[in-house]
Amino acid sequence: QAKKAGGNTMRFFNQKMQDIINVRTSLEHELRIAVAKSQFNLYYQIQMDSSNRVWGAEALIRWVHPERGLVSPATFIPLAEETGLILPIGQWVIETACAQIKIWQKESLTRDLTLSVNVSAKQFRQTDFVDQVQSAVRRHAISANLLKLELTESLFQEDIKVTIATMNALNNIGIQFSLDDFGTGYSSLQYLKQLPLDQIKIDQSFVRDIAIDSNDRAIVKAIIAMAHILKIDVIAEGVETEEQRQLLLGKGCSFFQGYLFSKPIPIEQFEALIRSGSEFN
Numbered sequence: 001q002a003k004k005a006g007g008n009t010m011r012f013f014n015q016k017m018q019d020i021i022n023v024r025t026s027l028e029h030e031l032r033i034a035v036a037k038s039q040f041n042l043y044y045q046i047q048m049d050s051s052n053r054v055w056g057a058e059a060l061i062r063w064v065h066p067e068r069g070l071v072s073p074a075t076f077i078p079l080a081e082e083t084g085l086i087l088p089i090g091q092w093v094i095e096t097a098c099a100q101i102k103i104w105q106k107e108s109l110t111r112d113l114t115l116s117v118n119v120s121a122k123q124f125r126q127t128d129f130v131d132q133v134q135s136a137v138r139r140h141a142i143s144a145n146l147l148k149l150e151l152t153e154s155l156f157q158e159d160i161k162v163t164i165a166t167m168n169a170l171n172n173i174g175i176q177f178s179l180d181d182f183g184t185g186y187s188s189l190q191y192l193k194q195l196p197l198d199q200i201k202i203d204q205s206f207v208r209d210i211a212i213d214s215n216d217r218a219i220v221k222a223i224i225a226m227a228h229i230l231k232i233d234v235i236a237e238g239v240e241t242e243e244q245r246q247l248l249l250g251k252g253c254s255f256f257q258g259y260l261f262s263k264p265i266p267i268e269q270f271e272a273l274i275r276s277g278s279e280f281n
């Protein structure tokens with residue numbers, strides 16, 4: 001009897017594992033099709049300065065799946081990284097972002113917006129990454145300093161010399177850098193001072209409970225103090241309430257991003273938001 005149950009359990013687990021593998025395989029297959037057919041879209045989330053003026057935007061990718069609808073990057077970016085599909089996807093993101101910056105420059109939508117794009121470690125480590133970015137900036141004839149690349153601390157765990165060299169090469173042509181999800185990864189003051197960083201982005205996990213958790217307040221205060229010493233701007237992500245904004249402002253945070261101002265939205269809506277918002281200009 002027990003043996004029989006064991007056998008069934010075994011089969012049950014095998015079936016579960018098989019299901020997981022099947023889902024992954026079909027998702028990978030669909031992601032390849034998505035790359036071939038360019039089933040992606042960029043959403044834009046506004047970034048504000050301390051006086052609630054528009055400062056910039058972050059481009060966030062969405063997979064427009066023919067049956068599933070919008071697929072979040074949290075679902076497919078890890079798979080894209082594992083399979084190497086992040087390389088063509090990442091290149092598409094940079095191309096699309098540069099094209100968008102050009103449109104804004106032509107339309108004089110507002111004073112020039114800085115557009116931030118997320119770059120994954122694998123993408124950044126391509127030997128021709130500097131050329132890719134430089135070529136996109138040149139072909140679209142945009143000011144390089146309107147493009148800001150968001151990197152994560154994972155890039156500083158290994159090959160730190162290569163990371164610094166790549167960042168310097170891009171910084172020399174005017175590209176800006178933001179360190180995303182700051183405080184969640186591996187940080188060392190030693191390299192922070194060596195990097196050509198324009199901005200540190202306080203991770204939303206510290207912002208979420210800032211009104212109720214004194215530890216989070218202390219961490220945020222320390223991050224901002226450190227950034228000021230290193231002369232790096234600080235932006236907080238995941239700002240959802242005015243109370244959070246006020247607390248961050250009081251600690252010296254200069255830039256803000258989050259649902260308090262807007263969710264990430266499609267380009268038409270984003271441009272309408274910028275045009276309509278008298279409080280924004």
Ligand code: C2E
Binds near residue numbers: 061074077237
């Ligand atoms: P991230 O770069 O840290 O982006 C912030 C995430 O927080 C976004 O999720 C954004 O929609 C969400 N968010 C913004 N404001 C708020 C808020 O007030 N409250 C809450 N709860 N969430 C907020 P999203 O768009 O799902 O992106 C998730 C992650 O996927 C990004 O985290 C980034 O790591 C990655 N990602 C997105 N687009 C790209 C891309 O083009 N390339 C790469 N390599 N990664 C990307």
Ligand code: MG
Binds near residue numbers: 058118150
């Ligand atoms: Mg980001």
Ligand code: MG
Binds near residue numbers: 203204
């Ligand atoms: Mg982040």
Ligand code: MG
Binds near residue numbers: 181
């Ligand atoms: Mg994140």
